[in-house]
Amino acid sequence: MFDSLRNYIIGNHYDNLESYHDESRIILLYRIALFVLFLGVVATLISVIIETYPILIPSIGNVVLAIIALVLIKFHSFQLGAKVYFFTLFILLFGNLIFNYGTMHVGSPFWVMLLNILVFYILGRNWGIVYITLSSIGFGYYIAFVFPITIDIVQNLPEATYYSALYETVFVLSLLGYVLSTILNTSIKSDRLLRESNSILKDHNDTILESYKEKTVLLKEVHHRVKNNLQVIVSLMRLQMRNISENGAEESYHETINRVLTMSKIHEKIYQSESLSQVNLEKYFHDLSTDLISSYQTDYDVKLDYSFEVDRVGLQTIVPLALIFNELFSNSLKHAFVKTEKAKITLFIKSLNAQKFTFTYEDNGEWKKTESSNSLGMELIDSLTSQLDGELNFTTNPNTKYDFTFKMLEE
DSSP: OHHHHHHHHHGGGGGGOOSHHHHHHHHHHHHHHHHHHHHHHHHHHHHHHHTOGGGHHHHHHHHHHHHHHHHHHHHSOHHHHHHHHHHHHHHHHHHHHHHOOSSOOSSHHHHHHHHHHHIIIIIOHHHHHHHHHHHHHHHHHIIIIIHHHHHHHHHTSOHHHHHHHHHHHHHHHHHHHHHHHHHHHHHHHHHHHHHHHHHHHHHHHHHHHHHHHHHHHHHHHHHHHHHHHHHHHHHHHHHHHTTOOOHHHHHHHHHHHHHHHHHHHHHHHHHHSSOSSEEEHHHHHHHHHHHHHHHHTOSSOEEEEEEESOOEEEHHHHHHHHHHHHHHHHHHHHHTSTTOSSEEEEEEEEEOSSSEEEEEEEEOOOOOTTOOTTSHHHHHHHHHHHHTTOEEEEEOSSSEEEEEEEEOSOO
């Protein structure tokens, strides 16, 4: 019977509750309204039987108030039901305390305490602060101005009034104990559920971490094998290059080998780093520059002036970016510094925003007249620039300078 009544009043709210705490609040409000309804009916009957009529009005008021609260909980929301219920209860409580001189207000402090605990627990801290402030003002007014008047009246009250006050006090203390016990049990159950959830999450995290470690090892091994395979390709190309007598074909092989080595070094840097999705630009370009200088075996020193505002980029960006750098750097070593006393290459990478960055490459060499803007290297640069959704501005005065604006391919 009681379960059916509870499901009828608050059953439609369960699907909208976010936590066990919310469930506890609505059940507590429902039970308090039901208990106060029972209290009001009993108090009304006792008032009629023992003729303590001053208690009759607040008793009937509690019955009506409890019914209104249950109706609001059923057909609207438990928050609205709680606000209407607690506000009206506050008015009845302090109205009876201040204006009803014909009874003993022994249980009133406990009612005030119960009301404020319920407001704090069900409506939250902000409403609780409002109610406890108003309660302090109301009870302070009663002590200062009303209590001295009621002292003489209390001494002349009939004996039945004392029994009524005793009944009220016992009931409100029992109700207060029930509320505190409910709150404590809710806290204990919430703590247990939290510990169980934490244990489940810990198990899930351990599983995910183990899976992540396995995938990390696997990805590092993949990058390592790709790098080795590219090295094998380079070795085969070098063997093939020995059988080539034409200088043009040998140079083309050499350039292709450097392009493959450029991509190979990307995979090398990835499996050597902690991040498997990004490459450190400064470290990568410095090492690549050193390898290219060694590869072309130049008889002049090249001063490198690099500045990086972008620390890392992802794999989709670094591959075309590195190949562009390889073409520019290789062309500078082959064609720019034959007549230059102090060779210098400058590279600046600056961030424009989260999606775009600039890539500026410059050398101070005197380029050979044979360098053509429609060469394979320039075609490759144009293609890679389009791949990075970029723009190129090329100038030759005073130095040969390439200004790129690129888009980060990774989100």
